[in-house]
Amino acid sequence: MSEIKKLLPLQDLDCQLRDMKRELEDIPARKEEEQSRLQEHKANLAAAEEAMKGEQAKIKELELEVQSCKEQIDKYRQQQMVLKSNKEFRAMEIEIANVLSKIREHEDQELVLMEDVEKARVNVDERRKELAAEEEAVNLDVADLDERMAGIEAEVSAMDTRRGEVLADVPEEMLARYERILARRDRALVPVEGGICSGCHMKLPPSVAQNILKQEDLVSCDHCGRLLYIP
Ligand SMILES: [Zn+2]
Known part of the structure; x- marks a missing residue:
């Protein structure tokens, strides 16, 4: 996972x-x-x-x-x-x-x-x-x-x-970032569906999906700031 x-x-x-x-x-x-x-x-x-x-x-x-x-x-x-x-x-x-x-x-x-x-x-x-x-x-x-x-x-x-x-x-740093986002959003973590952020429904650049798949760092939506994952 x-x-x-x-x-x-x-x-x-x-x-x-x-x-x-x-x-x-x-x-x-x-x-x-x-x-x-x-x-x-x-x-x-x-x-x-x-x-x-x-x-x-x-x-x-x-x-x-x-x-x-x-x-x-x-x-x-x-x-x-x-x-x-x-x-x-x-x-x-x-x-x-x-x-x-x-x-x-x-x-x-x-x-x-x-x-x-x-x-x-x-x-x-x-x-x-x-x-x-x-x-x-x-x-x-x-x-x-x-x-x-x-x-x-x-x-x-x-x-x-x-x-x-x-x-x-959950790693501490990840938790802090997650909590900051959740404090002002309905969800802190949203799936990418068809290249679209399901939090704000904006189209994401293709590089975002690649970055998520690399799993090196947490990737967030440029538009709404929610963390993204591929379901
Ligand atoms: Zn978004």
């Missing part, structure tokens, strides 16, 4: 490692994306709860008004007891009747509001169920990603070990 071909198994490993490390780097962002799916559902639930609280507050307000109407009636009744004339008494009866009718009005409104609160409560329950279902789906997806991450990490570690074994076979 020509010296340069010793780099091939190394390049295979390095390219796979590079892909796996890229996927690993993406996983935290993908997990965050999953979590962000919950935001809309959380906002919907919060809005539904807020709406229900609004309806409940309106009822509370009405109840306070009814309460103060009742206190008003008590006050009128006490005043009535010390009134001297029938005329004044009857005038007070009319005041009391007015307040009583206001109470009935409030109580009618309260019944309508109670139905609204019930509708709002149903809405809150639905939003809560939606959120719970989405949370379950997100948790499953996140668990899948965690599992994938653990799988890749194990693979990376096994491949690192294999890489160490392959490296033992």
Whole structure:
């Protein structure tokens, strides 16, 4: 085997490692994306709860008004007891009747509001169920990603070990040149196919193929700098 071909198994490993490390780097962002799916559902639930609280507050307000109407009636009744004339008494009866009718009005409104609160409560329950279902789906997806991450990490570690074994076979100078090219290219080592560099698809001068066959030194493509070999 020509010296340069010793780099091939190394390049295979390095390219796979590079892909796996890229996927690993993406996983935290993908997990965050999953979590962000919950935001809309959380906002919907919060809005539904807020709406229900609004309806409940309106009822509370009405109840306070009814309460103060009742206190008003008590006050009128006490005043009535010390009134001297029938005329004044009857005038007070009319005041009391007015307040009583206001109470009935409030109580009618309260019944309508109670139905609204019930509708709002149903809405809150639905939003809560939606959120719970989405949370379950997100948790499953996140668990899948965690599992994938653990799988890749194990693979990376096994491949690192294999890489160490392959490296033992590669001359140091060759390795340094290979690594420099791989740092900025998809591949450091590409086959010559039909007189063409398969890295950049440019035609190579015939002398290049001869130089490669002589196997004296590493030969690189003049156009893209990738190392060349004859498959
Ligand atoms: Zn090239």
